[in-house]
Structure formats: structure tokens, C-alpha cells
Amino acid sequence: MARPVKKSNRPCDDPRLDYKDLETLSKYLTPQGQIHARRRTGYCSKCQRELKQAIKRARHMGLLPFVGS
């Protein structure tokens, strides 16, 4: 039996996740600063990759923590 196709929590044709949008990105971080897993975000793999890239860019610029306090 084929696994049911999981629908993304986020419409994939939305504008790209931006590293400057810290309000949105910080929702997907644990208190320790880890990125939430896909089962938690409910994103499709493409959106999750976009989220990962945006968070990592924000971390590089010192906008988001690598390790939370």
C-alpha cells in the first residue's frame, strides 16, 4: 500500500523564507537553538530545506543563536 502523500503545512509557492524574517524563523527553533524536525514543522522536504538555509544564514550573521542560552 502506498504511503499517503503528506501535505506541507506551508504552501510551497509562498515567497521564499527570508533570513531577515526573525519572527518566523525563531518559531522553528528549540530553546537550545536546534531547528525543529520535519515532523514538528510539518513542512515538505523542499520547504524544510529552505527553512534550514534561512536559519543557517541568520546564524552566520549573529541574528539567531547556534546554541541557545
Add this chain to the structure above:
Amino acid sequence: MNLYEGMFLLDNNVVREDWNEAKGTATGILEKHGASVTTARRWAERSLAYTIKKRNRGTFLLVHFEADPGNIAIIRRDLELNETVMRYLILTAEGVPEGESELHEAELSGDFSVPEPPEDHVVDSDEEEAEEGEGATEEAKAEEAKAEEAPAEEAKAEEAPAEEAKAEEAPAAEESATEEAEAPAEEASESSEEQTEEKSSEEA
């Protein structure tokens, strides 16, 4: 020529002196290598998520510029060497976002003034030196204290080996004496055995 988006984290100490100078260092590097800056504006002044180059706060400059893709590597190298730019991020952009050019023009107008960045909890080099100095004196005291204790120990140590040496010599002498004593005895017994064998053969 491609359109790029650049984000630069600028040192607050330079920003405090003159915003336009700080901005000029970043845009100057871009223009030096043939890039044309479309928009450049102060994005935010905020505290950093972690300490970067001993700074806990920084000012972010958002730039949209057109540049030759071949020159990006050279621009990156120059930015790495610059001390005013603490971090940078260069991405390709599809277009200049709406409202960006208006904000850029608003900054160019005479009314615009940059609020002074708040004080950072920067560790001053003088404080560091003072701490190091204190540490050094404490270490020196500790060493002196050790040095005072050490001679007494050394003196004891000097006495102790002499005793040991004597103790070592004495058994060695005893051993050599016993060995010498044993050796002739063995020889004597061996010779006596030989003599007896000889005697027996003669008898046969």
C-alpha cells in the same frame, strides 16, 4: 552583471563616530571592484545572538548591488581583510524588494540621523591587561612561596640520597665479599671431585 543582496555587520565603534564612514567602507569595497550600488540602508542595530570579535552589539547594513560574478570572489577577500565589517553575507537577488529604494532615499536625505548605538559590554584591552597583570603577580607570589619551600626540601633531598648511597654501598660490599668467599669454596669442591674421579680411574 547580476543583482546581489549584501548584508554587512558593522562595528558599532566606527558607526558611533560616523555612520556614513562606516557605510562607505562597505559600499566603497563594492564600488572599488566595479559594482554599482542600487540601494544601501541601515537595516537594524541590535544585540547579537553570540559574541563576534568581542562585540555583543552591531549595526547591520543592507545593500543591493549589481556586480560582475567574477568580481564577487575579490570583493569577499577584501571584506575578509576589513576590520569594520565584522560579518558579511552576499546572496543573489531576483530583484530589489518593494519599498527598499524609498528607504534608501530617505536615508540619503538631510533629515536622516542615525541614533547612537548603545554601549556594548566590550572587554577593553586595558581591563584585560590589568587582569593579566593581577594574574601574573599572583602567579609570581605562588612561585615565590614554592621557591621558599623548595630549598628546605632540596636540603632534605640532598641528605637522603647520601644515606641511601651508604646503605647501597654496604650491602654491595657484603655481597661481593660473600661471592668471593663462595667462589673459592666451589672451586675447591670441584677440584676435590675431579681429584676423586682421577683417583677412581687410576684405581680401575
